[in-house]
Amino acid sequence: QIEKRDVHIAVGGKSALYYLPLTITERLGYFKDEGLNVRISDFAGGTRSLEAVVGGSADVVSGSYEHTINMQSKKIHFQAFVLAGASPQISIGIVSSKAAGYKSPKDLKGLKVGVSAPGSSTNMVANFFIAKGGLKPSDISVIGLGAGSTVIAAVDQGRVDVVSQTDPAMTILEKDGKIKIIAETRTPEGTEKLFGGPMPAASFYAPVEFIRKNPNTVQALTNAMVRALLWMQEASPQQILNTVPEEYLLGNKAMYLFAYNNVKTAYSKDGLFSDAGAKTTLRAIASFNPAVKPDQVNLAETYTNAFVKKALAKYGGKK
Amino acid sequence: MQAAPALALEHITVTFVSEGAARFTAIRDATLVVRPGEFVSVVGPTGCGKSTLLNIAAGLLTPSAGSVRVFGEPLAGLNRNSGYLFQTEALLPWRTALDNVTIGLEFRGLAREVAVRQAEGWLLRVGLRGHGHRYPHQLSGGMRKRVALAQTLILDPQIILMDEPFSALDIQTRQLMENELLELWSANRKSVVFITHDLEEAISLSDRVVVLSAGPEARPIGEYEIDLPRPRDVAEIRLTPRFIELHTKIWQTMKQEVLKGYEQQKNQ
Amino acid sequence: MQAAPALALEHITVTFVSEGAARFTAIRDATLVVRPGEFVSVVGPTGCGKSTLLNIAAGLLTPSAGSVRVFGEPLAGLNRNSGYLFQTEALLPWRTALDNVTIGLEFRGLAREVAVRQAEGWLLRVGLRGHGHRYPHQLSGGMRKRVALAQTLILDPQIILMDEPFSALDIQTRQLMENELLELWSANRKSVVFITHDLEEAISLSDRVVVLSAGPEARPIGEYEIDLPRPRDVAEIRLTPRFIELHTKIWQTMKQEVLKGYEQQKNQ
Amino acid sequence: MNSRRTSRHLRLWQVLIVAGLFTIWHVTTHPTLLPPLYFDNPNKAAFFFGQPLEVLSRVWIWFSSGSIYEHLWVTLLETVLAFAIGTVSGLVVGLWLALSPTAAALFDPYIKAVNSMPRVILAPIFGVWFGLGMASKVALGVTLVFFIVFFNVYQGVREVSHTVLANARVLGASERQLLRHVYVPSAMSWVFASLHNSVGLAFVGAVVGEYLGSSRGVGYLILQAEGTFDINSVFAGILVLTAFALVLDGIVTLAERRLMLWQPRSGETERI
Amino acid sequence: MNSRRTSRHLRLWQVLIVAGLFTIWHVTTHPTLLPPLYFDNPNKAAFFFGQPLEVLSRVWIWFSSGSIYEHLWVTLLETVLAFAIGTVSGLVVGLWLALSPTAAALFDPYIKAVNSMPRVILAPIFGVWFGLGMASKVALGVTLVFFIVFFNVYQGVREVSHTVLANARVLGASERQLLRHVYVPSAMSWVFASLHNSVGLAFVGAVVGEYLGSSRGVGYLILQAEGTFDINSVFAGILVLTAFALVLDGIVTLAERRLMLWQPRSGETERI
Numbered sequence A: 001q002i003e004k005r006d007v008h009i010a011v012g013g014k015s016a017l018y019y020l021p022l023t024i025t026e027r028l029g030y031f032k033d034e035g036l037n038v039r040i041s042d043f044a045g046g047t048r049s050l051e052a053v054v055g056g057s058a059d060v061v062s063g064s065y066e067h068t069i070n071m072q073s074k075k076i077h078f079q080a081f082v083l084a085g086a087s088p089q090i091s092i093g094i095v096s097s098k099a100a101g102y103k104s105p106k107d108l109k110g111l112k113v114g115v116s117a118p119g120s121s122t123n124m125v126a127n128f129f130i131a132k133g134g135l136k137p138s139d140i141s142v143i144g145l146g147a148g149s150t151v152i153a154a155v156d157q158g159r160v161d162v163v164s165q166t167d168p169a170m171t172i173l174e175k176d177g178k179i180k181i182i183a184e185t186r187t188p189e190g191t192e193k194l195f196g197g198p199m200p201a202a203s204f205y206a207p208v209e210f211i212r213k214n215p216n217t218v219q220a221l222t223n224a225m226v227r228a229l230l231w232m233q234e235a236s237p238q239q240i241l242n243t244v245p246e247e248y249l250l251g252n253k254a255m256y257l258f259a260y261n262n263v264k265t266a267y268s269k270d271g272l273f274s275d276a277g278a279k280t281t282l283r284a285i286a287s288f289n290p291a292v293k294p295d296q297v298n299l300a301e302t303y304t305n306a307f308v309k310k311a312l313a314k315y316g317g318k319k
Numbered sequence B, C: 001m002q003a004a005p006a007l008a009l010e011h012i013t014v015t016f017v018s019e020g021a022a023r024f025t026a027i028r029d030a031t032l033v034v035r036p037g038e039f040v041s042v043v044g045p046t047g048c049g050k051s052t053l054l055n056i057a058a059g060l061l062t063p064s065a066g067s068v069r070v071f072g073e074p075l076a077g078l079n080r081n082s083g084y085l086f087q088t089e090a091l092l093p094w095r096t097a098l099d100n101v102t103i104g105l106e107f108r109g110l111a112r113e114v115a116v117r118q119a120e121g122w123l124l125r126v127g128l129r130g131h132g133h134r135y136p137h138q139l140s141g142g143m144r145k146r147v148a149l150a151q152t153l154i155l156d157p158q159i160i161l162m163d164e165p166f167s168a169l170d171i172q173t174r175q176l177m178e179n180e181l182l183e184l185w186s187a188n189r190k191s192v193v194f195i196t197h198d199l200e201e202a203i204s205l206s207d208r209v210v211v212l213s214a215g216p217e218a219r220p221i222g223e224y225e226i227d228l229p230r231p232r233d234v235a236e237i238r239l240t241p242r243f244i245e246l247h248t249k250i251w252q253t254m255k256q257e258v259l260k261g262y263e264q265q266k267n268q
Numbered sequence D, E: 001m002n003s004r005r006t007s008r009h010l011r012l013w014q015v016l017i018v019a020g021l022f023t024i025w026h027v028t029t030h031p032t033l034l035p036p037l038y039f040d041n042p043n044k045a046a047f048f049f050g051q052p053l054e055v056l057s058r059v060w061i062w063f064s065s066g067s068i069y070e071h072l073w074v075t076l077l078e079t080v081l082a083f084a085i086g087t088v089s090g091l092v093v094g095l096w097l098a099l100s101p102t103a104a105a106l107f108d109p110y111i112k113a114v115n116s117m118p119r120v121i122l123a124p125i126f127g128v129w130f131g132l133g134m135a136s137k138v139a140l141g142v143t144l145v146f147f148i149v150f151f152n153v154y155q156g157v158r159e160v161s162h163t164v165l166a167n168a169r170v171l172g173a174s175e176r177q178l179l180r181h182v183y184v185p186s187a188m189s190w191v192f193a194s195l196h197n198s199v200g201l202a203f204v205g206a207v208v209g210e211y212l213g214s215s216r217g218v219g220y221l222i223l224q225a226e227g228t229f230d231i232n233s234v235f236a237g238i239l240v241l242t243a244f245a246l247v248l249d250g251i252v253t254l255a256e257r258r259l260m261l262w263q264p265r266s267g268e269t270e271r272i
Ligand SMILES: Nc1ncnc2c1ncn2[C@@H]1O[C@H](COP(=O)(O)OP(=O)(O)OP(=O)(O)O)[C@@H](O)[C@H]1O
Pocket: B016, B017, B018, B024, B026, B045, B046, B047, B048, B049, B050, B051, B052, B053, B087, B215, C134, C137, C138, C139, C140, C141, C142, C143, C168, D268
């Protein structure tokens, strides 16, 4: 009764910790268990993976929930149906040499802030953070660094004063003592502190149309993901390491583990969205992207817990 | 009613324009009519415009003024009835001698074997048997000229335009080629326009010799009917009294013209 | 002690190898010695290997066997003492006629104005005054040859190698050029190797005429000292009895050779 | 007279084609004008291809507010530097290897290997070596331009007519003079063919470099717009760059005309 | 004999150079071998530039475990397709525009404009048109290869000797025959110059296409590795690709040798 067995998932940077639940689901064979034949295409960035789904070459995005709101303002309707990351895993750090002079966000005025790309989530988090200190986006200069080793090089060579990035880059920098973390959304507490509420992050979302036409497929995807999330809650770090593909660890196993420990509380425990989270996201986005008008956004359409609830009913009992 | 001339260049003027430099009128109001089956030689001082005239007859150059008619039809674009042996090297460098000779036949759609058989006959005629597999750069200057000759003549064109075809050959080979040409021509009367610097060659081959004036603004300044009997042997005919008489006559006109041209340039 | 010869090609053999095709020995065991100040003409049937021999003398081609010496020194690489007038077109197409003539002087580091003044003199000498601003493709075949002549002679080389320099010129211009060449040569005795198909030209200009046999495996088969008095006028000297005598003698050798070559190829 | 009329006709046609393209662009991306052709949702066309009116208004705002100048200046400077450095180095290395067969045989595989390296992926290394400023963008552009010029110069030099070369050598040219008076003029048309290609790729190098990490430049603007799915600004950026690429190409064409005067052209006779 | 000895010498030198490069790479990136030159932290060099031994062992693992073959096959197929399609279309369009001056004048600015567009930014549009499979990567490669071949063919055809062309026309060649027997052979060396460049860029197109979004291919492997800062795998991927690019280039060179037999070469006399 599954409408579409071959599901094509698009993701932007699959090997990042941000998308660990997806990798776990795939590696543990949960998609197969649900009768799905999943193909995962990796892209150089979250917007790219979204565009692939809009263009019709993939079915489901594994990406940041906030894009469903962005897309609604473009009159293209997406709905998120299972949450994988409860926090965006973005941290802000200031280079050690400037750390002494830093007291509060307003001290960032005039500094060079390295983000993954101008206009991306890392940029948004940085903007949100400086707004707390009463600064406007034009008070800092934003530098796009990408997410690769350029970030490390930029800090090393003193080309940025502040970085807003995801892991493992931040962990590497932090461990080397290059930066001091001044804000983070790697944990629920940090997220709460920065955004004033929960901030849903990595999730599965798909065009509303797709969900309407393929409810059983979506249910199967949700089941697999929820099962993986539940497994992750129980799993030891060693189990995680054993599950993740060898290639992801080849860089540096110890570093991977260290970074994982930094972000492990950021993964969703049950896959459920919260209304508060959606509202926080809308607030954050609206403050950043003038094209998004809060009063015109229908938040209820952007996510649904219906599938997760059924999945929890199926797998939650095993606890 | 008389047949239309094979080639009629009437009141031709050619003015070259080149960027920056002033215009240059190479030929002014020149008329040259070639009857069907006539062998016409054109002689004239170097640089007077002989090749230019031939380019116009071949349809490769458009005159600034004047009309070109081929068998009565005004010429537009290329002259499809003519074969042209260029003064400069024009063989296709990426084809062997043999393939250069066959190419015209291939263009006409002849089967390769037939073309090769004919071409081999022609290579023999121009004394290049056994050199068919060479590329042009592996041939001597005179050999290349002979390949070009075979390339043009194998197509058996109605009008043959030849620009100094034999000047790179030694005298003996030259006479052999001249006799071949005459034989071919007399077997099946073509119209020939033949440019040469060798007045003896011009007289011994032609029905008519046209002398061009020195450039710029060259034009024909003398036409001489050559009433020597045919068939001719190019070596023997040079010794006849009528030949010597004609030679002397044309020579006088030419000599004056060349010296005039040379003086002109010296005092320019 | 006698001075070393200006140019000594001794026991030269040239074998061309080309991919796929068999090897071809154009020249076998040929010896040609040119004394300082001597004017040597080389004649021979087309394709026998005259240009090849000149290329070797210029240092552009390495013989397969044999030695080349220039003023007694073995030649390695280019012959720096020689000027070479090529049989094929060799002007630099991106330079005007004038700039083509000045280029050798510029290579020597002469100031541009000086070079231009000399070059203009040379253009006048070869009858091309007023054509200095033209690019090679805007000149006629004979004009290009004369520009090349000026280009070579302006450098006043010790040894002048010329490959059919005048064959594209009309007879009058040709005689003017020949006289210019003789004048230049006699003023300041150079060694000249002169290739031509025109036996009269060869005899009227030279101290010695060398006849090559027909190829393949060509070699000198006759050497004739030309004991005509100097200075000569190329037009007048042709009428002297001694000239006619020499001409007949050399002619006999050549004729046989050419016919032999032609027959050879026909029966190959 | 005649040729001027033809050229005016041509311009007219070109404008018409541009207008036609813009019209097609407009009607296919404007949600309500046509039934959706390709996408199920009528807004998707606009999402991917933008809308010409929006794009043009974006361009207009950039220029009228002056906000674009800083970015444009950076990008143009990077492009011109990449073009100049890439061309000169391609020329020099191309000439060198073409004239020194041993060096050519030796380095040939390395050059080809480097040419086949995906530069975009190596962008982080460029960042390490050249920083995040203009230098790294210029470097990226240079790696694109260099090879195009190099391969053409290399081949162009080897195509020099043997006779012309022999003649120049006999006339006493030193290696240096051969280079200046024979190899370079003869390879000129090869160089220009590669330059027309390089102009475009120098722009590509600069923009992609900025796109991969920067704080200024048109690529930065484009990246910023992509983050918020503002496809109209992306196209506006591309449009502006294209216009400047055509200007730069025009300059190359002018230089070509001046330097290639010597070549025979057809239609050299005057018509009366 | 002699030339074979030289060529063996050459190979030796080339191997030595590679060995030298690897040694430099090794000592500068091996943390303890040298005092750090460029970076404060001795591990930094290895972080950015990888370590040759690691890279080689990565390559070895890929091939011995067989895990690379699927990816390599995809990438090679994309490359070859991009190369073939780009070359043929560049050839056809180049010939067409070179032979039709009106079309050339008309389309010239558009071609130059498209050439100057940063294709990486347009990758999503390729995704829309060609999907996420091989087609979109091939398309990206084609946009790189096409222009290189195009510009060279376009110029190459216009460089055909006027006399040879006139001769062929007088000998009765139709437009079609001119193309086949004059324009194409004459432009051949131009085409080959562009092909040597294109081989590399076809690889770049395929890999960058995969890098921007894919589920297989060497570019995908590289993308995965970059996400985990595994620079050794990135270099291993590049190394493997480079090796194959050299193989493909070797094939082009062979074809060139066969087709360009007619050209004069120096040293045509036998030495005894
Ligand atoms: N493209 C051109 N542009 C300008 N002038 C030209 C061009 N082509 C030829 N000329 C000039 O036209 C004149 C005639 O040239 P043409 O080649 O017809 O002479 P020719 O009689 O064939 O001479 P030759 O016997 O030396 O071959 C010459 O003065 C030449 O400089």
